[in-house]
Amino acid sequence: MFLSFVRVCVNFLWHCQGIYGYPIEIQALFFMALRCALxxxxxxxxxxxxIERIVKRLHALSYHMRSYFWLDFQQLNDIYRYKTEEYSHTAVNKFNVIPDSIPDWVFDFMPTRGGYFIGNVSPARMDFRWFCLGNCIAILSSLATPEQSMAIMDLIEARWDELVGEMPLKIAYPAIESHEWRIVTGCDPKNTRWSYHNGGSWPVLLWLLTAACIKTGRPQIARRAIDLAETRLLKDGWPEYYDGKLGRYVGKQARKYQTWSIAGYLVAKMMMEDPSHLGMISLEEDKQMKPLIKRSSSWTC
Structure with a gap:
């Protein structure tokens, strides 16, 4: 089932994360692969x-992701106050991000408590969207620090309607629309707003959320999501995905009786009944990994 996830990740990235490289999903999966190889x-x-090369890469990757891809309330406020056109090693705005490029929805979406790894970071460009898969894998691989893992859970609880809604679980939030949708997806008719990879709800993600919840000691979040899924999945014929802001509608091109929709639910239930299964898909924090270097209050993503 995990290999199937890799396939859907690549497809998803192709359609909805643009062509700029380094998306959170690929970085988190790469981190997990390196740790497994080690x-x-x-x-x-x-x-x-x-081993030496992997350890060196893990240190660099963990620092980069924890420092530059992480966003919380304080980080967002810092970016909002960025100066631009800075140069040399003393520059605070490392990627020359223009504060006016921050989308309006982020300010209302970000709770006081909580945070997440954003979709992408590149020079003068940040993708502030939430991507479920990358953040869950970051928790399970321990790419996220314990504090960041708890903040991701806080975000899910605080923004339940947006990220879970009536059918777990949003693959990305928010959907991209109008001109941006045309550019990023190539006018792909499957990926209209709040559908398929563009803000659709995928039941298969339930097991990843459950695993992340168990690892962070927040099983009540997973139980709430599973209870939601149980009210509709069987009745709706185990569809591949759901559409709409709240996931109220069976996807317009969703196939029924999808193996990974069924398997995702079963794995989630099995892990809730016996949390020891988590060890098969989760890696504990590497105590030898260099800690996150503390930054000044103005140095952020």
Missing amino acids: SMLKHDAEGKEC
């Missing part, structure tokens, strides 16, 4: 070089 390599002469 645990499988032999500590012998042949594996030593690979």
Whole structure:
């Protein structure tokens, strides 16, 4: 089932995350792959070089993601006050982000408590959207620090209607519309607003949310989402995805009796009944990983 996720991730990224590289989903999956590889390599002469290179990459990747992709209320306020056209190593606005490029919805969406890894960061361009898969994988792989993991859970609780709604779980929030939709998706008719990869709700994501909830000690969030799913999935014929801001409608091109919709629900239930199953898909924090370097209050994403 996890390999199926990789496939849908690539498809999703192609349609709805643009062409600028480094999206949160790919970075989180890459981090997880590196950590898994590290645990499988032999500590012998042949594996030593690979291990050293992986450890170096993990340190750099974790620092980059935790520093530049992370957004919370304080970080958002800092970006809002950014100066632009800064140069040299003393620059605070490392990516020359123009504060006026912050979309209006972010200010209302960001709760006082909570945070998340944004969709993408590149020079003069930030994708502030929430992507469920990347944030859940960040928790399960321990790319997110314990504090960041708890903040992601706080965000989900605070913005339940937007991220969960009536059918778990929004793959991305918010949907892209009008001219931006035409550019990013190539006018793909499947990816109209609040549908399919463009803000649609995917029941398969239920097991990832459940795993993240168990790891962070917040099983009540997963239980609430599972209860919601149980009211409709069987009745609706286990569709692939749902449409609408709240996920009220079976997707316009959703196939019924999808294996991963059924499997996602079953895995979520099994993990709730026996949380020890979490060990098969979750990695604990690496105590040797360099801690997040503290920044000044003005240095942010």
